[in-house]
Amino acid sequence: MKKKGVLIVISGFSGVGKGTVVKKLVEKYDYRLSVSATTRAPRPGEIDGKDYHFKTVEEFENLIDYNGFIEWAQYVENYYGTPRKFVEEELEQGHNVILEIEVQGAMHIKEQYPDAVLIFITAPNALTLKERLEGRGTEDIKVIRKRLKRAYEETDDMSHYDYLVVNDDLDACVDEVHAVIQAENFKTSKNKDYITNIKEELAQIRKEI
Amino acid sequence: MKKKGVLIVISGFSGVGKGTVVKKLVEKYDYRLSVSATTRAPRPGEIDGKDYHFKTVEEFENLIDYNGFIEWAQYVENYYGTPRKFVEEELEQGHNVILEIEVQGAMHIKEQYPDAVLIFITAPNALTLKERLEGRGTEDIKVIRKRLKRAYEETDDMSHYDYLVVNDDLDACVDEVHAVIQAENFKTSKNKDYITNIKEELAQIRKEI
Numbered sequence: 001m002k003k004k005g006v007l008i009v010i011s012g013f014s015g016v017g018k019g020t021v022v023k024k025l026v027e028k029y030d031y032r033l034s035v036s037a038t039t040r041a042p043r044p045g046e047i048d049g050k051d052y053h054f055k056t057v058e059e060f061e062n063l064i065d066y067n068g069f070i071e072w073a074q075y076v077e078n079y080y081g082t083p084r085k086f087v088e089e090e091l092e093q094g095h096n097v098i099l100e101i102e103v104q105g106a107m108h109i110k111e112q113y114p115d116a117v118l119i120f121i122t123a124p125n126a127l128t129l130k131e132r133l134e135g136r137g138t139e140d141i142k143v144i145r146k147r148l149k150r151a152y153e154e155t156d157d158m159s160h161y162d163y164l165v166v167n168d169d170l171d172a173c174v175d176e177v178h179a180v181i182q183a184e185n186f187k188t189s190k191n192k193d194y195i196t197n198i199k200e201e202l203a204q205i206r207k208e209i
Numbered sequence: 210m211k212k213k214g215v216l217i218v219i220s221g222f223s224g225v226g227k228g229t230v231v232k233k234l235v236e237k238y239d240y241r242l243s244v245s246a247t248t249r250a251p252r253p254g255e256i257d258g259k260d261y262h263f264k265t266v267e268e269f270e271n272l273i274d275y276n277g278f279i280e281w282a283q284y285v286e287n288y289y290g291t292p293r294k295f296v297e298e299e300l301e302q303g304h305n306v307i308l309e310i311e312v313q314g315a316m317h318i319k320e321q322y323p324d325a326v327l328i329f330i331t332a333p334n335a336l337t338l339k340e341r342l343e344g345r346g347t348e349d350i351k352v353i354r355k356r357l358k359r360a361y362e363e364t365d366d367m368s369h370y371d372y373l374v375v376n377d378d379l380d381a382c383v384d385e386v387h388a389v390i391q392a393e394n395f396k397t398s399k400n401k402d403y404i405t406n407i408k409e410e411l412a413q414i415r416k417e418i
Contacts (some may be wrong), residue, residue, distance in 0.1 A: 126413070151411055
């Protein structure tokens, strides 16, 4: 059943731990993680090509002109984009590719790749989400308020995702996201060639015995 | 996320090992297996209530009249049916219920329960299927021909199933079927209450901080 890979889009509320889920998924299973390009300056410790592909504004805008991104956006002063070449080549080779992107980017992906699987990682409930945001200890109350406001707004987009997975226990969440992606590969709609082939093979075998 | 269970219909070619897959699934994970009712005589070793619910023709026909089956059929001289009460009660309690039934029965289930998940277990290819049928060693060539003819006919119905899972390695197949069913529970369409709730909770929390 050789076929194209699955394009997987992972989003989730701020504080829900989606970065950790994605990291574990890639460590544990055979997924290809898309690395975004950006024009923002690298932070201490960030590695070019691993955390981001760091680009100048000129380079980035040139790539936009040449259709080099499957989606891109501008936040504050910086550009962020998903490189087209990596994603399309990996899918063509039958690999499953993960994008960790924002809700708006996810909606753009779904328009261009209707077969993409959109997964929203969420918390067991709102109180847990608030506690996780507070527990980071690095954010003041204003930042927490802003993130909760954004989470509230994002609930309107949750219904556009194919799957919701609760991150309560990290390992369970990772396995559940993996199960969701596996299931995608077994959909009959993705295995029409298999049906055609086995029907022909059965016709042939019936002639021979 | 308390919700109704998933109704799972498992079918597959004769010789593909679907009975063993179902048995392992029930042993390994928390599924409820529906036991069919039949009017055929018990075979040596078969236990009433475990292998089948054995009924007289009068009892069975009375149950048909009282809508006691979610699907039933007559093969040769015998009736076979899926008891309604067990299935509906278990689903209501949030349990995932497995039915191992024929293709025609599966189509009847899908009409009545559009949310049912239909899984077709298949072999890697037609040659493997033929070898497994021969490998049983108990069937003569006429029986094998008949089963291959039926498999050929069943390929027309495969596209009505939601998922195709290949039984190449038994343990892998069991885990794959489990993944497919798990994924069903995470569909956004099955978690609308969760979205409504977390939106309300977030609105409340934002008022409080």
